Amino acid sequence: MSALLEASAVSKSFGGVKALTDVGFAIDRGEIYGLIGPNGAGKTTLFNLLTGIYASDKGGFVFDGAGLSGLKQHEVAAHGIARTFQNIRLFANLSALENVMIGRHVRTRAGVIGAVLRDRATRAEEAGIERRAAELLEYVGIRGRANDPAGSLAYGDQRRLEIARALATDPKLLALDEPAAGMNASETLALRSLLEHIRKDGMTLLLIEHDMRLVMNVCDRVLVLDHGERIAEGPPAGIQRDPRVIEAYLGGAIAGEGAAA
Amino acid sequence: MSKTLMQWKRHPAVVKAGMAVIALALLALPFALAGIGTTWVRIANLAILYVFLSLGLNIVVGFAGLLDLGYVAFYAVGAYTYALLASPHFNIHWPFWAVLPMGAAVAALFGVLLGAPTLKLRGDYLAIVTLGFGEIVRIFLNNLSQPVNITNGPQGIARIDAFRLGSIDFSRTDTFLGLGFSGPVKYYYFLLVVLLAVIFVNVRLQNSRIGRAWEAIREDEVAARAMGIDTVRIKLLAFAMGASFGGVAGGMFSAIQGFVSPESFVLVESIMVLSMVVLGGMGNIGGVIVGALLLSFVPEILRFTVEPAQQQLFGRTLVEPEVVRMLIFGFALVLVMILRPGGLWPSAVRKRELAARGGALADRAP
Numbered sequence: 292m293s294a295l296l297e298a299s300a301v302s303k304s305f306g307g308v309k310a311l312t313d314v315g316f317a318i319d320r321g322e323i324y325g326l327i328g329p330n331g332a333g334k335t336t337l338f339n340l341l342t343g344i345y346a347s348d349k350g351g352f353v354f355d356g357a358g359l360s361g362l363k364q365h366e367v368a369a370h371g372i373a374r375t376f377q378n379i380r381l382f383a384n385l386s387a388l389e390n391v392m393i394g395r396h397v398r399t400r401a402g403v404i405g406a407v408l409r410d411r412a413t414r415a416e417e418a419g420i421e422r423r424a425a426e427l428l429e430y431v432g433i434r435g436r437a438n439d440p441a442g443s444l445a446y447g448d449q450r451r452l453e454i455a456r457a458l459a460t461d462p463k464l465l466a467l468d469e470p471a472a473g474m475n476a477s478e479t480l481a482l483r484s485l486l487e488h489i490r491k492d493g494m495t496l497l498l499i500e501h502d503m504r505l506v507m508n509v510c511d512r513v514l515v516l517d518h519g520e521r522i523a524e525g526p527p528a529g530i531q532r533d534p535r536v537i538e539a540y541l542g543g544a545i546a547g548e549g550a551a552a
Numbered sequence: 553m554s555k556t557l558m559q560w561k562r563h564p565a566v567v568k569a570g571m572a573v574i575a576l577a578l579l580a581l582p583f584a585l586a587g588i589g590t591t592w593v594r595i596a597n598l599a600i601l602y603v604f605l606s607l608g609l610n611i612v613v614g615f616a617g618l619l620d621l622g623y624v625a626f627y628a629v630g631a632y633t634y635a636l637l638a639s640p641h642f643n644i645h646w647p648f649w650a651v652l653p654m655g656a657a658v659a660a661l662f663g664v665l666l667g668a669p670t671l672k673l674r675g676d677y678l679a680i681v682t683l684g685f686g687e688i689v690r691i692f693l694n695n696l697s698q699p700v701n702i703t704n705g706p707q708g709i710a711r712i713d714a715f716r717l718g719s720i721d722f723s724r725t726d727t728f729l730g731l732g733f734s735g736p737v738k739y740y741y742f743l744l745v746v747l748l749a750v751i752f753v754n755v756r757l758q759n760s761r762i763g764r765a766w767e768a769i770r771e772d773e774v775a776a777r778a779m780g781i782d783t784v785r786i787k788l789l790a791f792a793m794g795a796s797f798g799g800v801a802g803g804m805f806s807a808i809q810g811f812v813s814p815e816s817f818v819l820v821e822s823i824m825v826l827s828m829v830v831l832g833g834m835g836n837i838g839g840v841i842v843g844a845l846l847l848s849f850v851p852e853i854l855r856f857t858v859e860p861a862q863q864q865l866f867g868r869t870l871v872e873p874e875v876v877r878m879l880i881f882g883f884a885l886v887l888v889m890i891l892r893p894g895g896l897w898p899s900a901v902r903k904r905e906l907a908a909r910g911g912a913l914a915d916r917a918p
Binding site: 342363383384385397398401406407456 | 752753756757760761762763764765767768771772774775776777778779780781782783789793901902904905908
């Protein structure tokens with residue numbers, strides 16, 4: 292089976308700063324693929340290149356057999372990549388249900404004419420949007436908060452809502468940017484079981500995460516970036532013992548090179 | 553308010569009866585107003601035009617969250633489209649039912665023209681550019697009399713055709729069922745019908761896939777894009793839809809007044825319409841209507857009461873009525889914004905936003 296997402300020689304610099312240099316990897320269908328690295332390693336830059344916020348200087352992505360280069364953000368979403376944000380970006384004043392309903396935008400069609408006439412097709416589509424949104428809230432376990440403003444939800448629930456909203460776009464790849472950030476131990480545990488549940492239902496996940504326990508427990512394979520370069524890739528067990536990874540995380544002093552971390 | 557009263561107020565029979573009373577009052581209004589003076593029917597007509605403008609601007613400002621200070625430009629475009637295509641100026645006399653939709657379409661085109669270069673701007677920056685746009689349109693209207701006379705410059709265009717529908721001429725008085733229907737009264741009923749249509753379209757748009765996309769852009773543009781919303785298209789759609797309402801209102805303004813000149817489309821008009829939207833309650837259709845009606849009628853009522861009141865009290869006019877009028881008006885605006893920052897009738901979303909800014913902000917930080 293071919294990979295769902297292939298990145299080849301992806302490079303990006305901002306002025307003189309090389310954020311990413313020749314990073315390549317492949318994500319298989321149905322796996323949870325971790326992306327880790329110290330702060331400033333280029334993880335979020337990679338995410339932003341993947342989702343069309345930036346254009347790469349060199350190299351690019353092939354997703355489900357189609358190139359992503361030159362696509363705008365909304366087109367990337369239409370191709371089937373949904374993301375969440377490191378600092379939660381919900382539509383805070385809208386209800387939880389409305390948040391997820393907005394996620395259905397890209398898979399529905401009604402325009403101004405449909406909205407005004409509200410013909411049979413539009414009514415059916417609207418009913419479908421609402422039904423699917425309610426299902427997804429149920430799926431992530433916050434059905435009871437459907438009518439509450441998203442901003443009023445507990446922190447862990449906001450993360451769940453963001454995942455529900457991303458799932459509403461019917462993605463083939465769900466890309467999560469530090470979903471466990473700011474979570475306590477029990478919330479992280481609940482998140483882990485949700486991610487495993489999503490994977491079991493056939494989704495492929497890309498996960499940026501700082502919580503190493505979560506990464507090591509939930510990921511099938513992990514890619515490690517440091518200073519914009521790929522330094523290791525493989526199953527979590529191997530990564531944990533990789534000397535280059537240990538060096539990147541603990542600083543060059545241990546490896547005897549004298550570089551500050 | 554007690555719960556039983558709330559329940560009673562929502563009872564379908566009560567709602568129906570209330571609607572019937574409002575409908576009857578609206579139907580009888582022009583005759584009641586004509587009793588005071590035909591001027592008041594004209595004022596009512598202008599007030600309805602301001603409702604159209606406010607609802608149009610509400611799409612851009614209230615729904616999509618794009619601050620537009622040049623909205624009067626679309627009103628002007630609609631007005632001049634009508635004036636040029638239904639007046640002796642070019643000796644073109646097309647019927648209103650053809651010209652009004654054209655005015656809407658031309659205004660929508662101008663909406664896209666304004667929207668396209670400003671897509672990346674938000675807040676203050678967008679406000680400045682739209683303000684400039686409004687002025688550019690007015691200055692063009694003022695100067696497009698040379699070398700080819702298109703707009704007739706500052707003199708404006710006069711003797712614009714009134715509406716004519718079959719044998720009904722909106723510039724004459726007809727007697728029907730023993731009641732005299734003057735021109736302004738006929739326009740009033742026409743405006744009422746259009747008003748219903750405009751409200752209907754606005755309500756439908758708000759509760760639709762498009763309306764949700766607008767809300768998403770207002771709340772968080774980055775997230776909206778990541779959710780697959782083509783923010784360029786959706787923003788331009790908001791500008792075009794909002795502008796088209798302004799265009800229709802402009803066309804009707806031309807016909808009702810019979811005369812247009814660039815003087816009617818100054819910056820203060822844009823600010824007035826924005827005040828109506830903000831005072832009534834941004835994003836809430838009912839609130840915006842209330843805001844537009846209040847800001848249309850209250851200054852007129854003051855106009856007719858300030859001077860007689862001074863005569864009564866002091867025996868002479870101490871302060872110019874216009875000055876007192878604007879003073880009271882400005883004071884009232886400030887008062888409302890302090891006491892009800894979300895507007896007189898705020899939208900649920902805006903209420904949450906203000907509440908969140910007040911207290912819950914701390915909880916949201918990770």
